[in-house]
Amino acid sequence: MVKNILFSLCVIFLLIGCNQQTLLGPFVPQEEVEFSKHYLTLFQSDDFEGIENKINPALKNELLRTKLEQMAAFFPKEKPKDIKIVGSHTFTTHQFRQFNLTFQYEFPNKWLLVNIVLHKKGDELLVNAINVRPLSDSLENINPFTFQNKPIANYLILALAIIIPLFILLALVLCIKTPMPKRKWLWIIFILSSFVKITVNWTTGGINIQPLSFLLLGAGFWKVGISGPVLISVAIPLGAIIFMIKRKKWLTSRVENQD
Template sequence: MFVLLGGCGEDAAIEQQVPAQDMTTAKHYIALLQNRQFDQIEKDLDPGLKSAKAHETFVAMAGLLPQQAPLSAKVVDWRASDYSSTLKAWTTVNLTYEYQFSDKWLIINVASQKSATGVTLTGMHVYQSADSLEHINRFTLAGKGPLHYFVLLSCVLIPLLMIFAVVCCIRSKEVKRKWLWILFILVGLGQFSLNWTTGEWLFHPVSLLLLGESYFAPLFGGWTLSISLPLGALLFLWTQSKSLLRSGADSRDNASDSAAND
């Protein structure tokens, strides 16, 4: 089994799916860290991670945690994977909380492994955030550059170009094997993806994208906009350009003749 959840304003939806035991375990270790009870944390730490450096790391992370109740605490990511062998079965759990205090936001990750013999802590991280993830990853045009506007405009124009080419293909009397052309037109080649929040981009040359665009945002995550080259639409319109122009001219002539007869 593999489960992945991330977040954007719907923490209740996430927490309904996270086992209560997983949340209790994560909050238990966070509370131990907040109260500087390092010996209790290190007692459950995976043997391969126990060292003087690990203790120093816990001390540094605790320095970020105020010793006060948070204003809010919500799950922003949960990952769980089940494993088994001939000797035992176990589950790895990776749970991330967003804590709001009066003067700061903290992202706290707790990784653990649970089996029939108990729970082992396999990792813990504390990061300070400038704001809530929901606010940081909101969709906004403020502070965006030319690349953002280019991708956003392409997400609108590429599907319109493809739909226009499909309509021309259906209406054309000279095109053979229209269904092959339509399939070619509706699928974009390659994929250029832009993280709207960070501005990071990624290009996959071998990829197919229906209607040449897509957009996706995981819960509490940034929007990713993707576009592809509308090669089929461009080739169709280029190869049929003379026919389309002639058809347009014939339509205008017929309209003129009808007006003259009237």
């Protein structure tokens, strides 16, 4: 059991470090990605008429041109060295589809993070939103999973994220093997659940506490977007703790009854 958990943790860290484009690839709407790339080249050439032609008419107002000019100012005139899709989400209804795409642009002396939201109804594809943000470096370099120069809280939560699931699994095995008065299945559910989730942003060291939340097996690892920071969460294994206390009493009571 312990070996299986350690193997699972290794797989998680391997996935965190593997080629993110490969992971995202099957979920990317290629037609909309190509449309977006072509559309964003219009900002480099200051083709504001072309830009406005594809914007949802409901969003057009007297401030639109000014906002577009401000965004265009972020784009260098030279050809980007690389364009990566780092975020993709599709929302579908019976009437329309919405695509939320995020690109990382690498220019010779600049990095940009560009988010574009597309609205598709029938064959018509319109732009619902655009956001351009300069980056100091690539997202891979900004959000690496590294152990260098991290706050003590990062290491503490990482250690707990390994220890707590092992403790819960130990309690689960003991629960299955321990004779109990009644409703063992409720204890199993209680043991598997942990409460009060604490999450650390591995990049920034920021900590978020959610008192009214629970976490299966007491720990979780995931990334914000395909190249975002790693988030590690732990929660208090209340069920496992209470079971271990109760188990001692049950075993003591059983021995006394046998005597």
